[in-house]
Amino acid sequence: xxxxxxxxxxxxxxxxxxxxxxxxxxxxxxxxxxxxxxxxxxxxxxxxxxxxxxxxxxxxxxxxxxxxxxxxxxxxxxxxxxxxxxxxxxxxxxxxxxxxxxxxxxxxxxxxxxxxxxxxxxxxxxxxxxxxxxxxxxxxxxxxxxxxxxxxxxxxxxxxxxxxxxxxxxxxxxxxxxxxxxxxxxxxxxxxxxxxxxxxxxxxxxxxxxxxxxxxxxxxxxxxxxxxxxxxxxxxxxxxxxxxxxxxxxxxxxxxxxxxxxxxxxxxxxxxxxxxxxxxxxxxxxxxxxxxxxxxxxxxxxxxxxxxxxxxxxxxxxxxxxxxxxxxxxxxxxxxxxxxxxxxxxxxxxxxxxxxxxxxxxxxxxxxxxxxxxxxxxxxxxxxxxxxxxxxxxxxxxxxxxxxxxxxxxxxxxxxxxxxxxxxxxxxxxxxxxxxxxxxxxxxxxxxxxxxxxxxxxxxxxx
Amino acid sequence: xxxxxxxxxxxxxxxxxxxxxxxxxxxxxxxxxxxxxxxxxxxxxxxxxxxxxxxxxxxxxxxxxxxxxxxxxxxxxxxxxxxxxxxxxxxxxxxxxxxxxxxxxxxxxxxxxxxxxxxxxxxxxxxxxxxxxxxxxxxxxxxxxxxxxxxxxxxxxxxxxxxxxxxxxxxxxxxxxxxxxxxxxxxxxxxxxxxxxxxxxxxxxxxxxxxxxxxxxxxxxxxxxxxxxxxxxxxxxxxxxxxxxxxxxxxxxxxxxxxxxxxxxxxxxxxxxxxxxxxxxxxxxxxxxxxxxxxxxxxxxxxxxxxxxxxxxxxxxxxxxxxxxxxxxxxxxxxxxx
Numbered sequence: 121x122x123x124x125x126x127x128x129x130x131x132x133x134x135x136x137x138x139x140x141x142x143x144x145x146x147x148x149x150x151x152x153x154x155x156x157x158x159x160x161x162x163x164x165x166x167x168x169x170x171x172x173x174x175x176x177x178x179x180x181x182x183x184x185x186x187x188x189x190x191x192x193x194x195x196x197x198x199x200x201x202x203x204x205x206x207x208x209x210x211x212x213x214x215x216x217x218x219x220x221x222x223x224x225x226x227x228x229x230x231x232x233x234x235x236x237x238x239x240x241x242x243x244x245x246x247x248x249x250x251x252x253x254x255x256x257x258x259x260x261x262x263x264x265x266x267x268x269x270x271x272x273x274x275x276x277x278x279x280x281x282x283x284x285x286x287x288x289x290x291x292x293x294x295x296x297x298x299x300x301x302x303x304x305x306x307x308x309x310x311x312x313x314x315x316x317x318x319x320x321x322x323x324x325x326x327x328x329x330x331x332x333x334x335x336x337x338x339x340x341x342x343x344x345x346x347x348x349x350x351x352x353x354x355x356x357x358x359x360x361x362x363x364x365x366x367x368x369x370x371x372x373x374x375x376x377x378x379x380x381x382x383x384x385x386x387x388x389x390x391x392x393x394x395x396x397x398x399x400x401x402x403x404x405x406x407x408x409x410x411x412x413x414x415x416x417x418x419x420x421x422x423x424x425x426x427x428x429x430x431x432x433x434x435x436x437x438x439x440x441x442x443x444x445x446x447x448x449x450x451x452x453x454x455x456x457x458x459x460x461x462x463x464x465x466x467x468x469x470x471x472x473x474x475x476x477x478x479x480x481x482x483x484x485x486x487x488x489x490x491x492x493x494x495x496x497x498x499x500x501x502x503x504x505x506x507x508x509x510x511x512x513x514x515x516x517x518x519x520x521x522x523x524x525x526x527x528x529x530x531x532x533x534x535x536x537x538x539x540x541x542x543x544x545x546x547x548x549x550x551x552x553x554x555x556x557x558x559x560x561x562x563x564x565x566x567x568x569x570x571x572x573x574x575x576x577x578x579x580x581x582x583x
Numbered sequence: 584x585x586x587x588x589x590x591x592x593x594x595x596x597x598x599x600x601x602x603x604x605x606x607x608x609x610x611x612x613x614x615x616x617x618x619x620x621x622x623x624x625x626x627x628x629x630x631x632x633x634x635x636x637x638x639x640x641x642x643x644x645x646x647x648x649x650x651x652x653x654x655x656x657x658x659x660x661x662x663x664x665x666x667x668x669x670x671x672x673x674x675x676x677x678x679x680x681x682x683x684x685x686x687x688x689x690x691x692x693x694x695x696x697x698x699x700x701x702x703x704x705x706x707x708x709x710x711x712x713x714x715x716x717x718x719x720x721x722x723x724x725x726x727x728x729x730x731x732x733x734x735x736x737x738x739x740x741x742x743x744x745x746x747x748x749x750x751x752x753x754x755x756x757x758x759x760x761x762x763x764x765x766x767x768x769x770x771x772x773x774x775x776x777x778x779x780x781x782x783x784x785x786x787x788x789x790x791x792x793x794x795x796x797x798x799x800x801x802x803x804x805x806x807x808x809x810x811x812x813x814x815x816x817x818x819x820x821x822x823x824x825x826x827x828x829x830x831x832x833x834x835x836x837x838x839x840x841x842x843x844x845x846x847x848x849x850x851x852x853x854x855x856x857x858x859x860x861x862x863x864x865x866x867x868x869x870x871x872x873x874x875x876x877x878x879x880x881x882x883x884x885x886x887x888x889x890x891x892x893x894x895x896x897x898x899x900x901x902x903x904x905x906x907x908x909x910x911x912x913x914x915x916x917x918x919x920x921x
Binding site for chain 2: 282308311313314316318319320321322323324325326327328329330331332349350353354358359360361362363364365366367398399401422423
């Protein structure tokens, strides 16, 4: 029986892949170890090796086919003695997941990200706000592209802005966020560092003290713990310690929060850690529009900014206003979904889960408001309090641990300033108070899920 | 501990004979060293009177290092150091009144009383602190050099650290990137032999600290840090090395601090005889004074005049530091963000 080659899972967060191209044709002899295709994951283009010997019987997807779910058969290999007839039944069954229409290849020039499908602002709610003029067109792009475009635009605007970090240049980003930047800006401004977080974070802060505008990428914020002394003691405190003379205009950015199946040391949320520190601005965007508008604001800001991205959101597409210079204010929360009955306060990936929960709750007659905090320091308590004064109920949602977390801060703030407006105690939906487990079922239990949010909102509504 | 006993005899000594170059500048260098000495003595006295709080790390004994380095620099070169920083600020030309008033935590201090002894800065004078975490100033100083290279402005960053900091990992992370990117930075190791109470021999597997750059191909040189002209000459060479695009260089300054690590350190880890021997034989100010007289660059009356001037400056600084008001309570919430 012919061997089915399946779309492999080549990264922890990969759910589907693109068949960039086949390196062998039908009828070619194949030995185990031969590279037979290039597959693009959410992070990189990978070579796909055969583990079997045989003859390539049939290629089930053409070059450039996108959106192929993992474990979908992509080719059939005939084993010794088999003929094409052996594939008859298999081939038709395998071809069921239709290949997505091939989009243009990943852009090599950042500017190419803009013109895509556009629609009128009226149909768009997520990014709409005072910053988006009426009639603005929107384009769909991934969070990853939005972050890259934000950096590229700011680097074009200001020669003092540069990017440094591990694999940001030639590799184009461990998570492909800096794609195309080296080609456009060259190695002086897109600086590949050794694996040396403590050192390059300090060098970045030093360059910022001298007046440059570094963007320091941490491959993930887990590794920034090696560098946290420079983020806090060197970057955040110098303006104060110098009596206002000397500040560090620097952005520390990278993925934060739970990734997928990478266990305790690579999966945790640092939002509360950094939000604790006076002298820092802490940003945690959810969608592509806020990722772009807030990163541009962060790069222009004269203070040290910790910019917490999320690996699972990088590949998600959202509508982004097609404006030449779309900048969002730091320190301003955004009502992602208006509602009357309860307020859900979240940030980053938790906003998506909260919006899902709100949709499900609407079906049960509960109209929940969802606030995307966007900035965690300074925290926009005014928006939270105004909402709670209307809904009288609040649930906070975050991936981080409960003790001393963002939710704890929100709950304390509401208790101090809107105690009499509350009809129920605030409930925190948090990551469980455990290191992140590896096993799939335990990992799911450790993280806040949509059903947890639904249950919490019902609880504060006494339903 | 064989190495330790061998090293003891070489305290603060170096391999080279005292330098003669730049001897015409010696009167000015002498005056600057004396200003630091008198300033620090007064700071120690004021600490004892309860006018200065917290940690206070005096530079007495090490004056030749920063004065010799500064004498070789050009406009635009930057300096950064750790918490033993009063001497560096005075050498960079900062107003002694502002430095002393920062020590007393007053409004007239360089950081308006919010930094204290360990945290002072001057953008105007290219002095970047004043950092309290041992070793952290090394990548920061390397970052200043990164900015110089980025701008191509020809300036050199001088990052000072002690023998203690030279065992911090981030120092070597900095060495690696500085050489990799050929950054114009001079790493000045002020080897005063004791990291707080731990001698170099007790803390360092390889105590020749100027060789610590070898695995990064960074050249290093051991310098008599008790002779201001030797320091100046080494600094001129090192600055030329950096400015000609050859990347970083290490200068190990063999020096000595007479006082404890901080004001609260009784310094029981060394003998009084050891301290007295260095003071008697190698004191940088005494040596400079002897040279000045021997070379007829100044006479006793001239020395007295310098002494009088310096005492007046220090007295004025001390007076200012006690009369400048404490910062306004509203200052608590300023300078957190721009």
